[in-house]
Amino acid sequence: MNTTRETFERVIDTNLKGAFNVSQVIAKSMIDRKTGGSIVNISSVDSTRPSREAVTYSISKAGLDMMTKVMALELGPHQIRVNNVNPT
Template identity: 50%
Template sequence: QCPGIEPLCLDLADWDAAEKAVGAAGPFELLVNNAAVAELQPFLEVTRAALERSLDVNFGAVLHVSQIVARQMIAQGVPGAIVNVSSQASQRALRDHAVYCSTKSALDMLSKVMAMELGPHKIRVNTVNPTVVMTDMGRINWSDPQKSAAMINRIPLGKFAEVEDVVNSILFLLSDKSAMTTGSSLMVDGGFLVS
């Protein structure tokens, strides 16, 4: 659908491997950080392993990959755009999502700091914050009809997001149509946060 876009698939928790793969893939004008893990555990049962994995993927990987790409953009003197895929869970507490909500909230704030610091280099940084998206991870975590009905009933549009809903929002934020948008979070949640 988008010629010239090449996804990189690698273990982003491995900073050396990420540095090598991402560093060799440039030059960059655009970056989408779309890696996430959602290990759902009640607050009192959160394990160190789940916390560390979630921090590594949901926060640390975004920070590191963005550093690599932003440094290249600055060195080339080209403007750019970075979109970090966050979640509605960054702004609304959800049961059994202590670590996920927290790491996505951290990602939102990281994105705002990035926007502030990279703006003088003409690099825009925003987040998209979708509701549940019908990816493999979304289906696994929301396959229980009772659980999913409770969430869908709180979404005014009455459904979870499809991948295309998020992709279209990302494409907008990467495009010149959003040339004055930076440090923003675009909700793709069917109205969940207003209900």
């Protein structure tokens, strides 16, 4: 309940939008070159279980998990693997 809007936006910008933007640029390059490849996102176990005072972080990592799954579906036909690791 104490998370500020600025903190929320900074965490989402870093953990979710940052991965989205970089992945989009890299995937486009791989598609254009017809090379295939692999994109690996670093998430967190906090994306799958609640932690006190980690709402923004958990939301950003849960979003990253789903983004990874969708990108894997979309990019698979281009021989691009998209995976996630969720360290503790």
